[in-house]
Amino acid sequence: MEDSGxxxxxxxxxxxxxxxxxxxxxxxxxxxxCCKCGGPTTFAxxxxxxxxxxxxxxxxxxxxxxxxxxxxxxxxxxxSPVPQSQKVPILPxxxxxxxxxxxxxxxxxxxxxxxxxxxxxFLGFVVALSESIRAKxxxxxxxxxxATTSLLSILQTLTLIAxxxxxxxxxxxxxxxxxRTWHEKMSNSAESLILTLxxxxxxxxxxxxxxxxxxxxxxxxxxxxxxxHETNFAAWLYCLARLGVIGVEDxxxxxxRVFVKYLDLMRKLxxxxxxxxxxxxxxxxxxxxxxxxxxxxxxQLIDHxxxxxxxxxxxxxxxxxxxxxxxxxxxxxxxxxxxxxxxEHSPMLDDISGVxxxxxxxxxxxxxxxxEVLEKVPIMQHFLxxxxxx
Numbered sequence: 299m300e301d302s303g304x305x306x307x308x309x310x311x312x313x314x315x316x317x318x319x320x321x322x323x324x325x326x327x328x329x330x331x332c333c334k335c336g337g338p339t340t341f342a343x344x345x346x347x348x349x350x351x352x353x354x355x356x357x358x359x360x361x362x363x364x365x366x367x368x369x370x371x372x373x374x375x376x377x378s379p380v381p382q383s384q385k386v387p388i389l390p391x392x393x394x395x396x397x398x399x400x401x402x403x404x405x406x407x408x409x410x411x412x413x414x415x416x417x418x419x420f421l422g423f424v425v426a427l428s429e430s431i432r433a434k435x436x437x438x439x440x441x442x443x444x445a446t447t448s449l450l451s452i453l454q455t456l457t458l459i460a461x462x463x464x465x466x467x468x469x470x471x472x473x474x475x476x477x478r479t480w481h482e483k484m485s486n487s488a489e490s491l492i493l494t495l496x497x498x499x500x501x502x503x504x505x506x507x508x509x510x511x512x513x514x515x516x517x518x519x520x521x522x523x524x525x526x527h528e529t530n531f532a533a534w535l536y537c538l539a540r541l542g543v544i545g546v547e548d549x550x551x552x553x554x555r556v557f558v559k560y561l562d563l564m565r566k567l568x569x570x571x572x573x574x575x576x577x578x579x580x581x582x583x584x585x586x587x588x589x590x591x592x593x594x595x596x597x598q599l600i601d602h603x604x605x606x607x608x609x610x611x612x613x614x615x616x617x618x619x620x621x622x623x624x625x626x627x628x629x630x631x632x633x634x635x636x637x638x639x640x641x642e643h644s645p646m647l648d649d650i651s652g653v654x655x656x657x658x659x660x661x662x663x664x665x666x667x668x669x670e671v672l673e674k675v676p677i678m679q680h681f682l683x684x685x686x687x688x
Contacts, residue, residue, distance in 0.1 A: 595625025
């Protein structure tokens with residue numbers, strides 16, 4: 299095997315270094331040459347990293363009103379103000395909720411989903427959450443509604459269940475079977491927990507909300523967790539937004555309070571029960587478990603005076619600011635659980651640190667999320683569709 303020095307120099311994809319090279323007609327990756335120095339390399343080219351310079355994916359800013367909690371409500375999911383005349387209920391009561399089922403089996407199904415209103419609205423919701431936290435620290439004051447308080451209480455309950463369900467001694471490195479006990483307790487209490495969020499006329503929605511929720515924390519038979527489960531949590535929040543349980547004024551708290559608490563819970567479960575990474579891309583993935591904190595976290599850092607994408611290599615910055623910025627917390631967690639040279643165990647994150655600014659990182663990661671998570675059959679074949687996400 300060749301020395302790791304070569305490995306370090308020859309695994310980079312486009313990381314923003316294009317400022318220093320004239321554009322060439324052929325990609326060096328295609329010819330077995332190093333994209334840094336142009337020299338020959340024996341390493342197989344990695345999957346292409348998003349260029350982080352082309353425009354972000356097409357998405358629809360969500361302006362479709364929700365199922366109103368009451369007939370007079372005008373709450374709507376919005377990114378920008380909507381004329382009062384447009385605020386008509388999209389799903390007029392009485393609405394028939396249905397048990398959501400798996401509907402994606404092929405790339406054609408994926409295309410159909412992404413060209414549908416549901417697909418555009420869901421991606422638009424992720425973008426809206428990302429925008430709501432732009433240039434804000436986690437500790438910045440934000441509007442905390444009763445719904446946000448209930449969401450935090452639900453996650454706190456699940457955290458306490460984990461405290462009461464210690465791992466059992468076993469020889470296997472991955473997958474502590476005590477996780478199944480935790481998962482069963484979580485599933486059994488899911489409906490009663492979700493009912494605490496809903497006004498009485500939306501109680502029938504639990505048939506649709508519970509499956510997204512119970513799929514948000516990993517798989518109990520495989521004892522694994524990955525970006526598909528994280529996407530289910532985002533889908534659960536999206537359903538709550540469509541129902542009008544959370545509104546656009548809640549988005550900053552949904553990211554800085556609720557999603558941060560969800561991440562804390564998931565990292566606790568990952569460490570406590572040694573959850574296997576689900577469908578991991580191995581060394582060429584962004585992160586074994588998570589994707590969204592890097593999208594939201596890069597938005598937090600847009601136009602930051604001092605912190606640039608390359609600041610992730612500064613240990614002092616990671617130590618002092620991880621509690622305020624999700625991106626830095628994500629990097630710090632990766633460095634905690636993976637030993638060795640960062641550029642070797644996390645080449646994608648290392649490449650992204652060469653991108654000149656956080657704006658490009660954020661738009662590049664949104665494109666990558668769409669391409670690597672929402673458009674991948676092995677992940678999306680488990681995704682559920684009902685009456686809220688059609």
